[in-house]
Each structure stands twice: as structure tokens, then as C-alpha cells.
Amino acid sequence: METIYASIITIGDELLIGQTIDTNSAWIAQELNKLGIWVRYRIAVGDVKKDIVDALVTCHAMSQLVIITGGLGPTADDITKPLLCEYFDGELIENTVVKEHVTQLFTKRKRPILDVNIAQAMVPSTCEVLWNGMGTAPGMWFEKEKRITISLPGVPFEMKNIMEEVALQKIQQYFTTPSVIHKTIATAGKGESFIAVTLKEFEANLPATVKLAYLPQLGGVKLRLTGIDSTDEAMTNLQNELYQLVQPIAFALQDIPLEKHIGEQLLAKQKTVAFAESCTGGSVCRLITSISGSSVYCKGSAVVYTNEVKHRVLQVPNELIEQHGAVSQEVAEAMAMQARTHFGSDIAVSTTGYMEKSKTVTDALVWVSVTDGTNTKTQSSILPYNREKNTELAVQFALNLLRVFLSNG
């Protein structure tokens, strides 16, 4: 079966000057992947005719499907439609269905209809119009030399609407594509290179139709198996095999964040949690409460940012801080212990650390302690980045220690 490749061209100065981040391309790529179509090339150009034509030529040489987004707004400097006319040997003609639709939209919103709005009904005679239920700029479908070109508006919800309602179905009908199955394993606590060594043999023995991708994130790596024309059973078997190999750092057979997994574990065990945060400033609790329904298992957090407040709010003895320093195993453990009673939770997690180097601190460092009142697990980690990244890493380190604590309990 011939592999179907796609290219994406995004048009618009706002993308090139960095004012807008292109989220359309990722969404389109994901949707095409589900159909077994691979995005091979992506080009972003400004509102410059020559550059757009060059991009079209390049993309048509590389792929059977080209998707263009942007360049269709009701503005005067619009060059995309005349250019598509020229490229696909057509002329601009009025589409009565689109004109009716645009007119109705404006009447409904009780806004005066302008010439630039009516002009949206002008489309190249060589295209098939793709219905835009969410706006005034129609999508357009061109076929030339067994290659398909689709032009879509750049506004994300209009683009998505045309793709979901019309374009994806037409693409699937036009091309003969293989079936694609993705299986993901979420891991935490080890880096990409460490896992790669563990999986060297597994990777070497994978069938040619299955690929393994490492998707690193701060604090962990997502492992994704992609199978072409594979059965769901074969892919599930590979996923299970992979899961066994990366235990105990694997925590889920799906693409979920650590905080969601922890929430599920707390719910299953009917346990509540609370936090005492110094260096993380509330970030650990913020992530845990980002999950809908977390008020069932999360009591809260005492963000005790100064030594005085560690004593005032959590009764951490001043002598302990003086003797060992605020960033120490002893203070971390005292904070976790006190947080349990402070909030009346089953489990408590504490963080205390230096998030950046300074005159007095040679290495950024975090201490984390987890306790259920009987068992306590306390660990530290050196943090190699800047203040912002170190804080994120400290949060992931704390979440992972809580995960390990829960999985052993």
C-alpha cells in the first residue's frame, strides 16, 4: 500500500513574528495520523505571494495531500484566493450558497454587512466548497494530478469545524490508507537516555511495522508505540511487554499526567492528602487540584515560605531549623508530620529547598518527605536548571515520591 504523505502550509504574518503560536498544525497532524496519513513537511509563510507559491510547489512535490490554513480573512491585503485561482487554473466566481450563508450570519448578529464580507462568497471556479458552519470564510477542496489541496481559514475553531464536519471524511474516502494504532506508557523519575539503554533490545526486536517514540517531559518520559496495520491484540501485547521492562518507573498504560494517576490512587485507597510547601510555593497542591473532583482527596496546603512561618503555622521547632537548616531532612520530616495534623489528612507531603544557586548556596536542592504518620519516606534531589525549571522539577520529584509511597502502601 502506498504511504500517503501530507504537508501543512500556514499563512500569516502573525505566525512569523511570533505573535501567535501555531496550534492548528499539531491538531491537524493528530487527526491525519488517526487516518494513517503522515505529515512530512510543514511550512509557515507570511502574506507574500511568491513565498506562498514556492511553498505550494515544494509541498506538492513531497506529498499527496496539502492542507493550507490562514490567508482567507475578510481583509484587503488578501492574496490567497486569487493565487489559488491562478495555481489551479480557475477564476473567481460567486458561490450563491456561501453568499446566502454569510448574509444570514450578519442578519442574525444584527450587524451591517460590508463588501469585504460579501467578497467571501467569491471562490475559485476549480474548487469544491467545504461548508464552514462557524464563520464566513469557506473551506476549499482542489484536485489536480491525483493530489489534493485543501484551503481552510486560520481561526482554530472554524478550521476544526470544517475538518471534523466535512474534510476528514472526504480525505478518508479519497485515499486508501493503513490502520494506525497508538499505545502509550507514562513513566516518571528517570531520563530518556536511561530508559533507552533498558529498552535497547526491545527496540531492536520490534517488528518493522511498529515504532517506539520517547516523549520526554520534565520529570518523566512518555513511551509511545505506533503500529501500522497491526492488530489491537498484538499492540496490547507489546505495550504490556514494554510495561514490564520499565517497571517500577511506569505508572500508567495511557497518556495521563502524574497528578491524575495520584488522584486515582488516592480515590481507590480512600485516602486524603495535604501538603506543606516551602520552596515550591503552592505548586504541588496546584497540580493536584488541577484535576476535576480533587476536593474529595485533597485537603490543602500550608505554604510556609519563611522560617518564621514554618514555626508559626506548622510549629516546626526553631531549634530544629537552627541546628539543621530549613533545607534539611529533619525539617522536611517535621513539616510533613505537622501538616498531617494541621489539615487532618491521612498522608502529608512536604517540600523544602533552594530553587537557585546564590552566594551561600552552591547547588539548588530539594528535600521531600511523605508520611502517613507511621511510615515516612524522605529523599533529596539536586536541581540543575534555573529557578523556574528547578521549581517544576522539584514539584515532579515530590509527586513521584508520593506515587512511589502510594504504590508501596
Place this chain on the structure above:
Amino acid sequence: METIYASIITIGDELLIGQTIDTNSAWIAQELNKLGIWVRYRIAVGDVKKDIVDALVTCHAMSQLVIITGGLGPTADDITKPLLCEYFDGELIENTVVKEHVTQLFTKRKRPILDVNIAQAMVPSTCEVLWNGMGTAPGMWFEKEKRITISLPGVPFEMKNIMEEVALQKIQQYFTTPSVIHKTIATAGKGESFIAVTLKEFEANLPATVKLAYLPQLGGVKLRLTGIDSTDEAMTNLQNELYQLVQPIAFALQDIPLEKHIGEQLLAKQKTVAFAESCTGGSVCRLITSISGSSVYCKGSAVVYTNEVKHRVLQVPNELIEQHGAVSQEVAEAMAMQARTHFGSDIAVSTTGYMEKSKTVTDALVWVSVTDGTNTKTQSSILPYNREKNTELAVQFALNLLRVFLSNG
């Protein structure tokens, strides 16, 4: 003066399959714009040698500067570096400085160093190494036929670090670019269209060499004036004129976040702050403590996520919660009042709200109260997005109320 154009090539299957959204390109474009360099073309390719070479050829034909990100990680298929060797007529040689740096990083983190890590020290002989203080993959600078090519790792904070610490300066020294002056005004509390109406006349009267950009963010809009070959005095005058027009929503004559401005205000007034957070789960305190040195003025936060804990930790009367509901002006004010004494701070800020619609909640909503014990300011806001965006918006709403409180005090 010759216009300097840049192109950006991003390498990586994860970008093409839509797993990762490319935020690097927008950041790079913004930084180059500040130097008077315009991004003309952007190409995303997978880990395919032919496609990467094609992209290089295309981009070199269109621009004097090509920036490549990605394709350099320890598990990346060994394509990019050998390809750059070939393209720039070099051979892979070991760079002892990079090797030393990689070895030290692993020793410090007490992790075993692997062959794939050591391999990061192999670089093309025709490049100049750009120091990566945040990771193991070095940046590379190539010069060929008066065109510059820079290869950077794809991890955003590593890429940014190399650009900020080394590459941007080298780019500025290499190319002769027009002088570009940016003047920014940071605002909070109003949307883009509201501000656009206020500034209609100001915009119409701007000289042709000066442009005004609206950079909307959650909770506010940055206004950026860009002048090409303008004087600093003329630009400062325009900035001051603009500042007067958008008072009282403007809070800074520079591009700083609200939490930094608030920190500066607290330092200047020698006041301390503490928080009582329900719906925001610690996010307000997290932002305030993201600023280096914030322990001088930020005492901490009581994240009281459940009603029981609001009473247990902050002594909010149960009757008050029963009578008015936890999401109410009365409970917000009680939380702020209690947080002041709980932490011994001068000022306290509370948040309580619903972050998403549900069977019992028709509209997501937040109540925020700010108090110094004598004066109290309490306001609510409807939140129109999903749980995640609503939480961010609630945090910005709280920070802005604190800003207004401080500016009046």
C-alpha cells in the same frame, strides 16, 4: 540597508505527528524581531535526512540566517549532526570542553554517564560550539558563503538559554541591521477590543515608522510600540503618551509580569503579604514566589481546599459557610481577615470560587478579597473558559485586585 531575513527549521517527528506544539519558533521570531531581523519562512521536518537537506537548501535561498532546532537529543536518530558535517564540509570531532561539561553534569546529579551522553561531545569540525549551560547538547554556529546557520537543541529552556547567553549577541555582531526600538506597556484587567477602541485615534496618528502591537495574555494585554530607525527620545514620548491614555489599567512601562510589579510595590512599601486560597489551589502564591527574593515580602499561603479545612485551619465560622456558601463575598472576606493573623502579614488576599460549570453551578465564578485589617476590597468575576483557563484567569483577577489595592494605599 539590506533587510536581514531569517528562516527557522524545526526537526523532529514529535512536531509532525502533533505530539508537541512548537513554541520555540514564536519565541525565536520575537527575539530576532527585537534585533531588526524578520522571519520569512519556517519549515518543520521529521527525522528524515533528505527532507532536512531540502529544507536547508530552501531556507538558505530565502534568508541570510537559518536557525535549526531539534534533532540533537541523546536518543535522536544520528541524522542531524552527520548531515551538518556533510553540508558544511566537516567531520565529527570530539570537543573536550563539551565532554568535560557533560561528564560534570552527570557526576553532579550522581547518575551513570552513558555512551549516548558522551557522544553529545562529538561536533562537526566546521562549527563553533555555542555553550549550553542547561543541558548536554551543544549549540552549533556555521558560516558559509556569508550565511549563518545555527543548530540548537529542541528542548525549549535549553534553546532559550543558548540564544540568550550566546547566540543573539553573535547574531547582532555579525549582521548589520536597522535600529529597532521596542517600548512596552503592561496592562491588566481589560481586553484587547476594549483597549483598541480607546487607542483608535492614537494609532491613526502614529508615524509610518512606528507600529503598535496588541499582545493579549490571560488577564491583560501588553502594548508594544516598535520603531524602525527612530530615536529613543521619540519612542519614549510615544510610550508616555500611550501610558496616559490607558491609565489606570497600565501598571508598568516595561514588559514585566504582574507578580513582579506587585513584588516591587510590596518591597517599596515595606509590606508583607499572605494568601488564603481555595479554588486557585496555591497558584496565586506560586506566582508571587516565582520571583527571586520574594521571601522578603511573601509569608505564604493557606490552601484551604475543603469547607472543613477552611474552618479547621482558618477558623472560618461554619455558620458563615452554611448561610452564604463557600463561594461568597462573606467567606472570601473572612478568609482574607483570618489569613492576616494566621501568617502575621500586613496584607492578605483570599480566593474562593467554582472553576467550572456543573449540575449545581450555572457559571464558573471567583470571589477575591484583599485586606490590610482596616481597608478591605472584595470583588467577584464570572469565568467563561474551561477549568484550567478559568483557574489562570482567577489568579490574574486576584493579582490585579491586589495591584489596585496597593496602588491606592
